[in-house]
Amino acid sequence: DVKVTQSSRYLVKRTGEKVFLECVQDMDHENMFWYRQDPGLGLRLIYFSYDVKMKEKGDIPEGYSVSREKKERFSLILESASTNQTSMYLCASSSGGRTQYFGPGTRLLVL
Amino acid sequence: DQQVKQNSPSLSVQEGRISILNCDYTNSMFDYFLWYKKYPAEGPTFLISISSIKDKNEDGRFTVFLNKSAKHLSLHIVPSQPGDSAVYFCAASVYSNYQLIWGAGTKLIIKP
Numbered sequence: 760d761v762k763v764t765q766s767s768r769y770l771v772k773r774t775g776e777k778v779f780l781e782c783v784q785d786m787d788h789e790n791m792f793w794y795r796q797d798p799g800l801g802l803r804l805i806y807f808s809y810d811v812k813m814k815e816k817g818d819i820p821e822g823y824s825v826s827r828e829k830k831e832r833f834s835l836i837l838e839s840a841s842t843n844q845t846s847m848y849l850c851a852s853s854s855g856g857r858t859q860y861f862g863p864g865t866r867l868l869v870l
Numbered sequence: 871d872q873q874v875k876q877n878s879p880s881l882s883v884q885e886g887r888i889s890i891l892n893c894d895y896t897n898s899m900f901d902y903f904l905w906y907k908k909y910p911a912e913g914p915t916f917l918i919s920i921s922s923i924k925d926k927n928e929d930g931r932f933t934v935f936l937n938k939s940a941k942h943l944s945l946h947i948v949p950s951q952p953g954d955s956a957v958y959f960c961a962a963s964v965y966s967n968y969q970l971i972w973g974a975g976t977k978l979i980i981k982p
Contacts, residue, residue: 763913790968799879801959801974802914809968817969849913857902857963859970861913 762786763862765850771868778837780865782850788860790853791833793817793825795846796864802849808833840869873897874962876973884981889947891976893960896941900962904970905934905945908957917958918945947978955980 766781784791790809794802794817804817806825814825822844826834833852837844847866851859875894883889893903901922906914920927920934920943927934933946947954957977961970 768911792969799974801876801972803972804969807968851913853968857968857970858904858916858919860916861906864911864913866911 763850763852763860765848765862765865767865768863769866769868771870772837772840773870774841776837776840776869778840778867778869780835780837780848780850780867782833782835782852782862783831784833784852784860785831786852786854786860787830788852788854789830790859791827792851792853792859793823793833793835794849794851795819795844796849797846805835840867842869845869871896872974873900874960874971874973876958876960876976878976879974880977880979882979882981883950885952886949889945889950889954889978889980891945891947891958891960891978893943893945893973894941895943895962897962897964897971898941899964900971901965902963903934903936903943904961904963905932906959906961907954908959908975914959950978950980952980952982954978 792807793805808827850862853859904919905917908914957975960973
């Protein structure tokens with residue numbers, strides 16, 4: 760079974776703080792993704808990576824950066840958290856096929 | 871421009887009856903479609919997929935139908951069970967592209 764884990768289930772941060780969200784997958788998948796999910800908007804892609812040290816912008820990269828130093832680990836960084844970044848953050852991974860496997864999500868509240 | 875649309879934000883169905891969730895798309899280059907199920911405070915889980923070379927795929931109580939000419943797919947759940955209450959997302963992709971394009975989701979409520 761594919762296992763994708765995320766460092767925190769719930770997180771509360773203050774405006775202006777730097778926030779790190781970490782994702783680890785144990786299936787040797789090449790591709791990893793960060794999404795945010797907001798009610799009525801579905802899943803919106805922030806960044807994705809198809810190899811170590813490679814990254815591509817998704818639909819809403821502003822205010823975010825990512826890091827992929829090891830194949831199994833993909834980190835999302837909020838450089839200076841703002842209240843409009845309060846959301847559910849979802850990490851996913853995939854191999855050669857199109858099916859993506861998701862972690863449990865991190866619900867982030869920025870005050 | 872929404873390439874994948876789920877026009878019903880919510881759907882209520884009696885337990886034991888059929889649930890039909892719909893999804894429309896605009897990009898004729900999409901050749902693979904997936905359905906995911908999501909419970910609150912959890913990540914989406916993969917349910918079933920279909921390639922554009924098929925018009926139907928079944929997995930137990932779940933069947934996905936694809937109508938390429940209408941650019942429409944649907945997910946049928948028979949019979950519906952209380953545990954099926956969740957948000958269902960439709961997603962689509964183009965060959966050789968890792969990305970999935972997502973619909974906004976439909977909240978399915980199964981009434982006892």
